[in-house]
Amino acid sequence: MTQGSQRELRFGISITPYAEAYPAVVEQVLAAERGRLDLVGIQDHPYQRRFLDTFSLIGDLLARTSTLRFFPDVASLPMRPPTMMAKAAASLDVMSGGRFELGIGAGTFWDAVAGMGGVVRGAGERGDALEEAIRLIRAALDIGTERAIVRGPGPHYPIPGYPAGPPPAHRVEVWVGAMAPKALELIGRLADGWVPGGGISQIAEFPRLNARVDDAARAAGRDPGAIRRILNLSGAITAGPRGEDPLDGPVDQWVDSIAGWATDLGVDSFVFWPPDTGTDQIERFAGEVVPRVRERVLAASRN
Numbered sequence: 001m002t003q004g005s006q007r008e009l010r011f012g013i014s015i016t017p018y019a020e021a022y023p024a025v026v027e028q029v030l031a032a033e034r035g036r037l038d039l040v041g042i043q044d045h046p047y048q049r050r051f052l053d054t055f056s057l058i059g060d061l062l063a064r065t066s067t068l069r070f071f072p073d074v075a076s077l078p079m080r081p082p083t084m085m086a087k088a089a090a091s092l093d094v095m096s097g098g099r100f101e102l103g104i105g106a107g108t109f110w111d112a113v114a115g116m117g118g119v120v121r122g123a124g125e126r127g128d129a130l131e132e133a134i135r136l137i138r139a140a141l142d143i144g145t146e147r148a149i150v151r152g153p154g155p156h157y158p159i160p161g162y163p164a165g166p167p168p169a170h171r172v173e174v175w176v177g178a179m180a181p182k183a184l185e186l187i188g189r190l191a192d193g194w195v196p197g198g199g200i201s202q203i204a205e206f207p208r209l210n211a212r213v214d215d216a217a218r219a220a221g222r223d224p225g226a227i228r229r230i231l232n233l234s235g236a237i238t239a240g241p242r243g244e245d246p247l248d249g250p251v252d253q254w255v256d257s258i259a260g261w262a263t264d265l266g267v268d269s270f271v272f273w274p275p276d277t278g279t280d281q282i283e284r285f286a287g288e289v290v291p292r293v294r295e296r297v298l299a300a301s302r303n
Helices: 019-034 054-064 082-096 110-115 123-141 181-190 199-219 251-265 280-302
Strands: 010-015 039-042 069-072 102-105 149-152 159-163 174-178 193-196 228-234 269-273
Touching: 010 019, 010 280, 019 054, 019 280, 039 054, 039 269, 054 069, 054 082, 082 102, 082 123, 102 123, 102 193, 123 149, 123 174, 123 181, 174 181, 181 193, 181 199, 193 199, 199 228, 199 251, 228 251, 251 269, 251 280, 269 280
Parallel strands: 010 039, 010 269, 039 069, 069 102, 102 174, 174 193, 193 228, 228 269
Antiparallel strands: 149 159
């Protein structure tokens, strides 16, 4: 999928869960809701002593908002067993009326994971463990109102059998943060969305990486257009001339870059990581950039 997207465009922010900046974090999220943004992502690094727990923070922020959707950007599988991750996802979705999606990753910062007692897996087994986890999570989240037993033979997550629940309020999507070839193929086969590692830093490689996801989806009998592409954006909206980086410059530069990625690369969700803990950049993104991107992409779709 190299042109356009079948999915509605979504825009949001990612906030850094600094404990000392908690009041500012709340204000940033409320600014995003006032600006009618769609998403809030929160990175998940439990071993970072300065960070609040991501899932606890999402629960708090869901209770303070009414329209924003939240997702971990992305949850650390080595620190969170898949059955418990599914339980948390279903619980947050029920309590918020269907405003939670699950971002998940195979893991990083392995020394820190080991130091906190997490499971450290070798490079050769991380992909298999991720696939096993996704299948368990999907089974737990896809239950209906009837009693359903989730089981898994392992080897990474042997689950003898437990009654999954509660049923989520909507079909919680599983978005995978990854860049490795096998992980991209896994996304094409099983996942609902792709969160490219490194955000826009490897944007030149996206046509090739997108093709790997698409090919795997088709081979599995899936529609590649049904898989979301969620891109993390870093940069600063300025009043000066255009900068060298795609997203360091005035509003026109942001609109040109983001609209191009939507129409040419099929990216449908854009998550802005503001450069500070204030609300000014978020307000400019929501009020000046997002409406113009929507207009540009809509006009392109009509041509």
